[in-house]
Structures are given as structure tokens and as C-alpha cells.
Amino acid sequence: MLEFSHHPTLVVASLAVALMAGFSGLAITRGASALPLARRKAVVAISAVALGGGIWSMHFVAMLGLQLPILFYYDGLVTLISALIAILMVGLALLILHFRDRTPASLTMAGAIVGAGIVAMHYVGMSGMELCRPVYSVGGVLVALVAALALSIAAIWIAYGERTRGHILLGTLFFGVSVFALHFIAMAGTGFVGLGGGGGTGPILSNEVLAMGVTLSSFAICGAFLLSGITFFPVKVAAPPSVESQQAVKDMVPTPDKLLRPSGTRVSVPYEKEGRTQFLDATAIAAVRAEGHYTVIYAGVNKLFCPWSISEASKRLEPAGLIRTHRSFLVNPAFVTEFRRTKDTGLCFFEAVESLPKVPVSRSRLSDVRQVLGV
Structure with a gap:
């Protein structure tokens, strides 16, 4: 097995990306259920991209900080598929939350779908590595899955049980921590072995090329975070009249x-x-x-x-x-x-x-x- 470590700055950056994405996605949908059907669909789609894209961005920001003693790169097609999986599964959860009655069963189902999306995105993204191969332990996979499901269900229950600012902020914390924790819990149960050559089906993505893509997605998430914050924390909010x-x-x-x-x-x-x-x-x-x-x-x-x-x-x-x-x-x-x-x-x-x-x-x-x- 190859020895590996993580760059601490990029570890912190990955957590920040997860938290900003969580806040943007959960804040955007505040009040969405009261919107006309077409606008509600648009808001749900935007939120799915923010949350799913945030899961993907957090993962690859952390992977940019992965330090191995050998050169490695990524299969472009598999990397794209991993992003689409995260967006589609989060989108499915949001459809349940905004187009169905919010019951304990629907909240739990939506949270479980989000948690499964985080896990699926992680392991599909990892399978796109070339010139080295990740090796997993059964215990590591199970612990990562349980952690992702538990934290994601908690995030949805908190953020959607009551749609207040406090609940959304606390739900954001749980969402960001669930994405972050899943990644590093899974990495703790992962080893790496070197391979003789690549066998990818898509174009090659070096760390440099991937860094540009991740930087652009993180920039978009930061922009969404700032725009959501302006409306979420208005300078002056009129209190309901007595x-x-x-x-x-x-x-x-x-x-x-x-x-x-x-x-x-x-x-x-x-x-x-x-x-x-x-x-x-x-x-x-x-x-x-x-x-x-x-x-x-x-x-x-x-x-x-x-x-x-x-x-x-x-x-x-x-x-x-x-x-x-x-x-x-x-x-x-x-x-x-x-x-x-x-x-x-x-x-x-x-x-x-x-x-x-x-x-x-x-x-x-x-x-x-x-x-x-x-x-």
C-alpha cells in the first residue's frame, strides 16, 4: 500500500465549500413550496445543482489535497458521472420535499436519498483515479455509509421540520459536516496501490486541469452563497404587525x-x-x-x-x-x-x-x- 496524506489547507477549504453549498441550496428553497409550479421547479433545479455540485466540489477539493508518492490523474467521463449522480439524487430528494406532503416518512426518505447520493458520488469519483487504484475495507465503507445517512437525515429533519432561519442554519451545518465526514471517514478506510498504466474510457484529467474545474465550481458556489446570504439576512426585516x-x-x-x-x-x-x-x-x-x-x-x-x-x-x-x-x-x-x-x-x-x-x-x-x- 502507498503512504498518503492530506494538505491541511485544502482540507479546511473542502469543509468551507461544503458549508457554503449547503447554505445556498437550503436557503434558496426557503418559501419555494408557496411558489407557482413553474417557479418552484426552477428553484428546486437550482438548489439541486448547488447542493449536488457542492458535494462534488467538496470531494475534489479534498482530493486535490491528497498527497501520494506517485503521479495520478482522473478519467474525465467517470468524474463527470460522479457529479451528475450527486445532482440527480439531491434533486430527487428536493422533489419529495417540495412536491409532496412533509411527513416523518418523507423527511427520512429525502435525507436517506441525500446521504446515499453523497456516498455514491464519493465512491464513483474515487473509481475514476488512474495510475493508482483505491482499495477499500468493508468496515470503512459501512461506517462511511452509516455516517452519511445519519447526518443527512438529521440535516433534512432540522432544515425542513421548521423552515426558520435558525433551522436552516443548523441544517446547513449538518449537511456540510455529513459531506465532509463521509469523505474523510471513507478515506480512513481506503488504501492505494500503484498501477502500470491507465485504462480510462474518457479524457485524462490531471490535477492541474481538475483544479481549474474545481476552482470554477467553488467560485460559483461562493457566488450563490453570497447572493443567498443577502436575502437570507436582510438589512432590515419588517416585523409582522401586531x-x-x-x-x-x-x-x-x-x-x-x-x-x-x-x-x-x-x-x-x-x-x-x-x-x-x-x-x-x-x-x-x-x-x-x-x-x-x-x-x-x-x-x-x-x-x-x-x-x-x-x-x-x-x-x-x-x-x-x-x-x-x-x-x-x-x-x-x-x-x-x-x-x-x-x-x-x-x-x-x-x-x-x-x-x-x-x-x-x-x-x-x-x-x-x-x-x-x-x-
């Missing part, structure tokens, strides 16, 4: 006669969660969206299922101050932080409601909405 401030705003805003309501009216809105019917005060609702014969309620970071139809919600919530902006939307003016006119229609924005980026205003409703908002 019930008192909401009422004060409503009392100050001029309203058409048909929107006048009795003072002090309170409405409790039913929603379904974990098989139980619970109730929410209407003043905490930012908007309501039609979903077939039912509706979805947007309140803070929550997106809740309501058994009312949009017509029934409109009738019941009018006394609480919500207005119809579109055939599919009701809006609470107290939560609107920006209004934009777009030709004959408009858009309402909600800075403090993370699950709701914007709501359309139809042409027929534009005049009433503008009057209520005072614009």
Missing part, C-alpha cells in the same frame, strides 16, 4: 362604502393541520388563495389549508378587512408593504410574509384596491 397596529392602519385607510365593517369584528378561520381542525384569528392572515374548491391561508411563515372556498372566505372575511384583489386572492391591506401598477393590473407585495412573495390585482379590482391602500 393586532393593534393592524387595526390602527385599517382605521386610518380610506375605504369604499362596500368595504366598511363593524368596529371590533373578529373572525376565526378554520384550517387543517395534522388531521385536526384548528382556528386562526383573521387579523393574523396576510392573504388567502383559491386552491380548487378550497383555499390556502398565508400567515407569517405558514401556509395553511382552509376548507372554505374562495367565495365563502370572501364573504366571511370581508368584515375583518380582507379585500378581493383577484378571483383567486384575498388580501389583508395591513400586511401590504408595496404596491406596483402594471398597465391595467397591479401587484401587492408582502415584505414580512416569507411564504408569500406577491399577489396579483386584476383590472376589475384595481380601483377598489388602490382606494383601500390610499394610492
Whole structure:
């Protein structure tokens, strides 16, 4: 067996890449489940590239730091396949998380898929080495697999159990550590033997060529990390208005006669969660969206299922101050932080409601909405 070691600077760099990739991928998808279908698919695809590409980049940053007493290089085709495996398996996990109900079973399944993707990427990437061959111990493979699965499942449970900033940051830590730990646990159970010649099926990638590719991917991950950080940690985040401030705003805003309501009216809105019917005060609702014969309620970071139809919600919530902006939307003016006119229609924005980026205003409703908002 050949003696080998790792360059400490590149070991630290590999951990940094894994953490940045984890943060970028998990932060990008925050609020994605509330997006329209096409945008949600795009966000999931971007996140899969960030997370899967981060797994690949972390691995090869660490491999650039591998020091062997012989020259070695990589099979380009196998190296590309290893990257695609990571991206596709992470993408599958994200599809489960953002297009299916999040239950304990689905969270565990998604975490296991991510962990299996990390393991598959590592060993496929290692198989692309030429002029030397990695030799594994059964114990090393099993320990690496268990570590990757356990840490990845924990990362998904933490990051997706509650989509708060704290949970995403802690999930990022677990994701980065799972990728990092898998690599070096697996390497601890790996030996290397020299070979007489290469037998790769793809083009040769020397360490120098690989370093350029890894540098570019790491640069992209750093860019995604910085862009995600700007929106994840805004300079100023408006706190959700209190019930008192909401009422004060409503009392100050001029309203058409048909929107006048009795003072002090309170409405409790039913929603379904974990098989139980619970109730929410209407003043905490930012908007309501039609979903077939039912509706979805947007309140803070929550997106809740309501058994009312949009017509029934409109009738019941009018006394609480919500207005119809579109055939599919009701809006609470107290939560609107920006209004934009777009030709004959408009858009309402909600800075403090993370699950709701914007709501359309139809042409027929534009005049009433503008009057209520005072614009």
C-alpha cells in the first residue's frame, strides 16, 4: 500500500465549500413550496445543482489535497458521472420535499436519498483515479455509509421540520459536516496501490486541469452563497404587525362604502393541520388563495389549508378587512408593504410574509384596491 496524506489547507477549504453549498441550496428553497409550479421547479433545479455540485466540489477539493508518492490523474467521463449522480439524487430528494406532503416518512426518505447520493458520488469519483487504484475495507465503507445517512437525515429533519432561519442554519451545518465526514471517514478506510498504466474510457484529467474545474465550481458556489446570504439576512426585516397596529392602519385607510365593517369584528378561520381542525384569528392572515374548491391561508411563515372556498372566505372575511384583489386572492391591506401598477393590473407585495412573495390585482379590482391602500 502507498503512504498518503492530506494538505491541511485544502482540507479546511473542502469543509468551507461544503458549508457554503449547503447554505445556498437550503436557503434558496426557503418559501419555494408557496411558489407557482413553474417557479418552484426552477428553484428546486437550482438548489439541486448547488447542493449536488457542492458535494462534488467538496470531494475534489479534498482530493486535490491528497498527497501520494506517485503521479495520478482522473478519467474525465467517470468524474463527470460522479457529479451528475450527486445532482440527480439531491434533486430527487428536493422533489419529495417540495412536491409532496412533509411527513416523518418523507423527511427520512429525502435525507436517506441525500446521504446515499453523497456516498455514491464519493465512491464513483474515487473509481475514476488512474495510475493508482483505491482499495477499500468493508468496515470503512459501512461506517462511511452509516455516517452519511445519519447526518443527512438529521440535516433534512432540522432544515425542513421548521423552515426558520435558525433551522436552516443548523441544517446547513449538518449537511456540510455529513459531506465532509463521509469523505474523510471513507478515506480512513481506503488504501492505494500503484498501477502500470491507465485504462480510462474518457479524457485524462490531471490535477492541474481538475483544479481549474474545481476552482470554477467553488467560485460559483461562493457566488450563490453570497447572493443567498443577502436575502437570507436582510438589512432590515419588517416585523409582522401586531393586532393593534393592524387595526390602527385599517382605521386610518380610506375605504369604499362596500368595504366598511363593524368596529371590533373578529373572525376565526378554520384550517387543517395534522388531521385536526384548528382556528386562526383573521387579523393574523396576510392573504388567502383559491386552491380548487378550497383555499390556502398565508400567515407569517405558514401556509395553511382552509376548507372554505374562495367565495365563502370572501364573504366571511370581508368584515375583518380582507379585500378581493383577484378571483383567486384575498388580501389583508395591513400586511401590504408595496404596491406596483402594471398597465391595467397591479401587484401587492408582502415584505414580512416569507411564504408569500406577491399577489396579483386584476383590472376589475384595481380601483377598489388602490382606494383601500390610499394610492
